[in-house]
Amino acid sequence: MEEVFPFCSYRGLRQVPQIPTTLLSRNAPVRPRLALLSSPRAARLSLHTPIPLPEKPPKLSPTLPLVPPDSAPSSSSSFRDKLxxxxxxxxxxxxxxxxxxxxxxxxxxxxxxxxxxxxxxxxxxxxxxxxxxxxxxxxxxxxxxxxxxxxxxxxxxxxxxxxxxxxxxxxxxxxxxxxxxxxxxxxxxxxxxxxxxxxxxxxxxxxSVEEKLLPRLDFLEEVGFSYRDARAMAMRFPQLFCYSIEENLRPKAKFFLSDMRRELRELRDFPQYFSFSLANRIRPRHQSCKEKGASFPLPALLRPSNEQFNAQLEVRISSSSPLRRSPLWLASSNTDL
CATH class of the missing domain: 1.25.70.10 (Transcription termination factor 3, mitochondrial)
Incomplete structure (x- = not known):
């Protein structure tokens, strides 16, 4: 009687096929004697049809290095040390x-x-x-x-x-x-x-002189200052070179000319105007003066703290403005200069 040994288990088979040991020495491919699918709707397998076994990914040997032994450990160690x-x-x-x-x-x-x-x-x-x-x-x-x-x-x-x-x-x-x-x-x-x-x-x-300093002097000339006045402003207030043209200088110059309607000579004499916030100081204080009919020189308008400015504004609107020929007018115009 021929000896048999279990071939393998395969999902969907009701009966595990047995292979005679006498067939192991032959070169012909091994085929099962009987293979029945568990589903009644499935077709029966032919005796001459080999059963495809599911492919499994190859297992990595535990001794197989995952990274090159010469470069990766030292590189990883160096990065960790820097970190x-x-x-x-x-x-x-x-x-x-x-x-x-x-x-x-x-x-x-x-x-x-x-x-x-x-x-x-x-x-x-x-x-x-x-x-x-x-x-x-x-x-x-x-x-x-x-x-x-x-x-x-x-x-x-x-x-x-x-x-x-x-x-x-x-x-x-x-x-x-x-x-x-x-x-x-x-x-x-x-x-x-x-x-x-x-x-x-x-x-x-x-x-950079070409990329940062000269473009800001050119912008001042574009606003309307002369070549000499633009350079005098930069000499008096070199922080002008630190401000962005599009985000700082241009919107503030536009507000000064179109909304405040002041003369360029005031800006020439007080270039520090560009150092104050347009949203938090310049516009609110100008609006307060406009609503109450008061006027301040640029330094007196922007330099004082909020408390000092409000106090000056109350004094200004509660008293009449001095005549231009009065010393009080000069003192008022030069406040905080």
Whole structure:
């Protein structure tokens, strides 16, 4: 009697076929003797029809490495070390790398060298965190470039050593600005305008003359100022170079001319007008004066606090305006100048 052994179990078969052992030595494909489907509607399988077995994904060997042994572990370890190092400083590596993609591939040693350099300048941990967050390029800058920028600030712009920490904390991008192509040309341009003292406005040195400084002078001329007046305004109030043309200068100039209907000479003498909020200070105070029939010079209109302005407004509307030839009119016009 021939020996049989179980072939396999297959879903849908009522009877598991048995294969004689004498057939194992033959080269012909093994076929079941009987295969009946469990569903009465299913067709019966022919004796000459092989049963397809379900394909299963190959199992990975537990010893098969999932990553190249030479590169991936060290790369993963390096990234983890950088993540921990920056996290200890309070710097988000992912946010910094999004702003400066080269940071993701920078060696940890470069990051340590940059942070040590900032510490040597006297920056505390919160200042380092702020500087790296504002300008992540510092973390990948070469030490020689950082040293060159500091030397320029100290020896050419006149920044005092005790003020270096404040200057860099206010504008960290100074450290990664090229001395020959950015810092020195901007210094010469500011000196030509007569901006002084330069150390007080050192944050402007990282700005491009062609892309930022000149376009703002051109805008002032577009508004109606002469070439000379535009440069005088920038010399008197260099922060003008920091404001966006479309989001700050243009809407405020339009409101000054069309709604306030004031003369350009007032804006020429008080360019600090552009530093005040249009929505929170300029428009509300102008509207209050308009409703109560009062008028103030620009400095008196914008500089005082809300309490001081309201008090001045009450005094102004409760008393008659002095004559132009009266000393009181001059004193009123020069309030807070």
């Amino acid at each position: 921990l190092f920056l996290d200890a400083l309070g710097v988000d590596l992912f946010a910094a790398a999004a702003a400066h993609p080269a940071l993701a591939a920078a060696p940890l040693a470069d990051l340590r060298a940059a942070v040590d350099f900032l510490r040597s300048l006297g920056l505390a941990a919160p200042e380092i965190r702020r500087a790296c967050g504002m300008c992540p390029e510092i973390l990948t800058a070469a030490p020689a470039d950082l040293t060159a920028a500091v030397a320029f600030l100290l020896h050419e712009t006149g920044v005092q050593g005790r003020d270096l920490r404040r200057v860099i904390g206010r504008r960290p991008r100074l450290l990664v600005s090229d001395v020959a192509r950015r810092l020195r040309p901007t210094l010469y341009f500011l000196q030509m305008l007569g901006v002084a003292p330069i150390p007080r406005h050192a944050s402007l040195l990282s700005c």
